[in-house]
Amino acid sequence: MKIVIRNTAHEAAQQVADLIAGHLTAKPDIVMGLATGETMRPVYTHLRTLFEAGDVPSSAFTSFNLDEFSGVPPTHPGSFNAYMMEALFTHIADAEGRCFLPDGMADDPQMAAAAYEAKIAHYGGIDLQLLGIGRNGHIGFNEPGTPFDSRTAAVELSQQTRDVMTGFDSNRPHRAITMGIGTIMEARHCLLLATGEAKAAAVGAMLSHPPSLACPASALQAHTDLMIVLDRQAAGRLTEHQLLEVETC
Ligand code: F6R
Numbered sequence: 001m002k003i004v005i006r007n008t009a010h011e012a013a014q015q016v017a018d019l020i021a022g023h024l025t026a027k028p029d030i031v032m033g034l035a036t037g038e039t040m041r042p043v044y045t046h047l048r049t050l051f052e053a054g055d056v057p058s059s060a061f062t063s064f065n066l067d068e069f070s071g072v073p074p075t076h077p078g079s080f081n082a083y084m085m086e087a088l089f090t091h092i093a094d095a096e097g098r099c100f101l102p103d104g105m106a107d108d109p110q111m112a113a114a115a116y117e118a119k120i121a122h123y124g125g126i127d128l129q130l131l132g133i134g135r136n137g138h139i140g141f142n143e144p145g146t147p148f149d150s151r152t153a154a155v156e157l158s159q160q161t162r163d164v165m166t167g168f169d170s171n172r173p174h175r176a177i178t179m180g181i182g183t184i185m186e187a188r189h190c191l192l193l194a195t196g197e198a199k200a201a202a203v204g205a206m207l208s209h210p211p212s213l214a215c216p217a218s219a220l221q222a223h224t225d226l227m228i229v230l231d232r233q234a235a236g237r238l239t240e241h242q243l244l245e246v247e248t249c
Pocket of ligand 1: 131
């Protein structure tokens with residue numbers, strides 16, 4: 001595990017975009033796992049700038065997003081589909097055939113989740129998984145209590161997650177399809193970004209020993225290639241002991 005702490009959220013996001021760019025340059029046809037959320041918006045902004053400058057190849061990667069709300073049409077501004085279209089997919093060539101999200105409108109969400117999992121396997125698995133973290137420690141929409149070996153599934157969202165949801169006036173979705181923790185753990189590289197004071201407690205819990213189902217992100221302690229990028233605020237509640245471990249990891 002490697003942890004990098006940058007002064008500001010802007011710098012942390014830029015670093016994550018640069019790391020993604022490095023992977024794309026080394027292997028343009030990489031399979032990426034993508035995340036949405038407010039934390040990731042500046043990452044995609046930086047990435048778009050690199051693509052537009054022609055510095056980084058953008059035409060050969062495949063991507064699988066972590067999650068999508070159930071019962072929310074892809075055209076709804078609150079959907080992760082709409083988010084990704086705006087943030088990235090309309091800025092690259094042929095996204096439709098190679099950039100995938102779970103089908104939030106599926107009649108049978110469990111079947112759609114299993115199909116998504118199979119599709120990831122068909123593409124050879126995820127090379128680089130981008131992750132944010134929820135205030136309650138969720139990764140993807142794997143809420144506290146989710147078994148660490150969970151696979152892509154239709155899940156219920158916690159009230160805490162629904163309370164901070166953006167993009168919906170009312171009628172916030174109750175359910176989503178998310179890659180499982182076990183699915184995420186199989187990615188060859190994981191890159192987690194957390195910024196802001198609101199994430200400090202979750203980041204502390206993620207790195208507390210031993211890993212606990214109460215903090216889904218703590219499963220990542222067992223990942224063999226994990227990079228965590230934080231700003232000073234998100235790192236604010238790491239104990240001296242945790243920071244010491246960071247340096248030796
Ligand atoms: C999004 C996702 C979530 C978010 C998390 C943080 O695809 O899987 O785990 O990363 O909820 O969201 P923000 O960045 O909005 O605080």
